[in-house]
Amino acid sequence: MTSNRSFTAIVPAAGIGKRMNRDLPKQYLTIAGKTIIEHTLERLICHPQIGRIIVVLHPQDSHFTQLTIAQSANIITVTGGKERSDSVLAGLAMVAADEQWVLVHDAARPCLHPDDLSALLQLAEQGEVGGILAAPVRDTMKRSNTQQFVEKTESRDNLWHALTPQFFPAQMLYQALSQAQQLKLNITDEASAIEQFGGKVKIVIGRASNIKVTQDEDLLLAHFYLTQLPQEINQT
Structure with missing residues (x-):
């Protein structure tokens, strides 16, 4: 059953995408005629339980305001910091005091399925333990030494690929x-951060298609997965 509760999502987008060796931050690369961050934000906007999105931008970001989606009434922007935690804390500072839960989602994960998001948000109805979307590890896992020689094969039992969104009580996340x-x-x-201080984190099984670019x-893989997602976007 879907709850009528509405939640705020924080989208850290202050990174510069060093691993892709592009002049443009990766969230502004284009897939199927839209930037990655536009796809990502549309997946959140179209969900009936996401009432507001806080996009956290690099201090020198000159791209986001040029996007049509930046004018959405559901979106506000704040300035982030050098590290991801700086940006998430900047977003949390904009969360109202009476908002008990907050969602954090990577700007470069444009393929979030609405059913997975709904399943994660159900944690707010089940208690005070937050959680993450995650996909079970399917490949054989090897541990190497510093010279990249295999030292041993790790068991896949109870190993997961951590995904986003991640969903926690707002005050708990801020303190952690x-x-x-x-x-x-x-x-x-x-x-x-929650784990470091003894907090419990529930795993909610998500689709492996929820890739981070x-x-x-x-880019090609994300293009394919986007074609498989429901396309109805709530423009209100």
């Missing part, structure tokens, strides 16, 4: 990220 920054901990996603070959 703030403490992690103060202690200079290595935080790679929101869940890792990080390499050139991901």
Whole structure:
């Protein structure tokens, strides 16, 4: 059953996409006539439980305001920082005090399926434990040494590819990220901040098609997956 509750989503988009070696940040590369970030934001806007989206931009970003979607009444922008945690904290600072939960989604994940998003949002109806979308590891996993020789094969049992969105009580996430920054901990996603301080993180099984565009070959794959998604976009 779908709840009538509405949630705020934070989309960190202050990265410059170093791994793709492009002059343009990867979120502004084009797939099927739209930028990656436009596809990503449309997947959120079209979901009936996402009421507002906070897009966190690089201080020198000159691209986002040129997009039609930037004029959406559902979207506000703030300035981010050097690290992902800086940007998420900047977004959290814009979340109203009475908002109990917040969603964080990568700007470069344009292929989010609405059913997976709905399943994740159901955590708010089940208690106070947040969670993440994740896909089970299917490949054989090898651990190497620093010279890239295989040391051993890891069991795939209970191993998951962490995806986004990630969905947590807003105050819990703010405190975890703030403490992690103060202690200079290595935080790679929101869940890792929660984990560092003993918080529980529920896994919600998501589609492996929810890829993050990080390499050139991901553009073609994302194009294919986008053609398989429901195309109805709520323009209100």
